[in-house]
Amino acid sequence: MVDKAVEFAIQNTSPSDDEESEVVSLAIDRLAVNLGYAISMIVPGYISTEVDPRLSFDTEASVARGRRISQMYEELGVPKNRVLIKLAATWEGIKAAEVLEKEGIQCNLTLIFGFVQAVACAQYGAHLISPFPGRVLDWYKLHEGRTEGVTPEDDEGVIAVKKMYNYFKVRHWRLE
Numbered sequence: 001m002v003d004k005a006v007e008f009a010i011q012n013t014s015p016s017d018d019e020e021s022e023v024v025s026l027a028i029d030r031l032a033v034n035l036g037y038a039i040s041m042i043v044p045g046y047i048s049t050e051v052d053p054r055l056s057f058d059t060e061a062s063v064a065r066g067r068r069i070s071q072m073y074e075e076l077g078v079p080k081n082r083v084l085i086k087l088a089a090t091w092e093g094i095k096a097a098e099v100l101e102k103e104g105i106q107c108n109l110t111l112i113f114g115f116v117q118a119v120a121c122a123q124y125g126a127h128l129i130s131p132f133p134g135r136v137l138d139w140y141k142l143h144e145g146r147t148e149g150v151t152p153e154d155d156e157g158v159i160a161v162k163k164m165y166n167y168f169k170v171r172h173w174r175l176e
Helices: 002-011 020-040 059-075 091-102 115-123 133-144 156-171
Strands: 047-050 083-088 107-112 128-131
Touching: 002 020, 020 047, 020 059, 047 059, 059 083, 059 091, 083 091, 091 107, 091 115, 107 115, 115 128, 115 156, 128 156, 133 156
Parallel strands: 047 083, 083 107, 107 128
Antiparallel strands: none
16 A cells, blocks of 8 residues: 555656655555545445644645545545545634535544534534543643542543533534
8 A cells, every 4th residue: 555655646746846745745645545445445434534734724735635635535436425534623624624515525623622622613514523532531630630530420521522412413413
């Protein structure tokens, strides 16, 4: 898969693309798509492929990469309705998801740490979100100096995800 991804990247960049980083980024995207394609042949359902997290604060670049990843899947015969473009839920990532969703490219917003962030994702049309309840609990434990675990009823991460779930459930959005 790696060799095929590198070959694809070299064949699909022009001599004017003198930046080695463009070849590398295309190869990485292609490798992720090749892996996703292989998984799609075995497992039904969504294939989620992440946009380079270094682009998390660049809406335009995230949109371009999301489009590119989606197009690569289409060229391999994986329908759009099976592909999720995974973006960090920064403000720029949320805005990128808004653009992509309007183009029929479904997005999974990740790195959700709070209710307000989840609501922003929903309001801008994210297909689904991936909250991080364990990291929410870790934050509370660190800032409150707790060393013991808590029951699910008292786990701040679980509480946050329940609130997100209820918000999305009412609005018929999805929560992963």
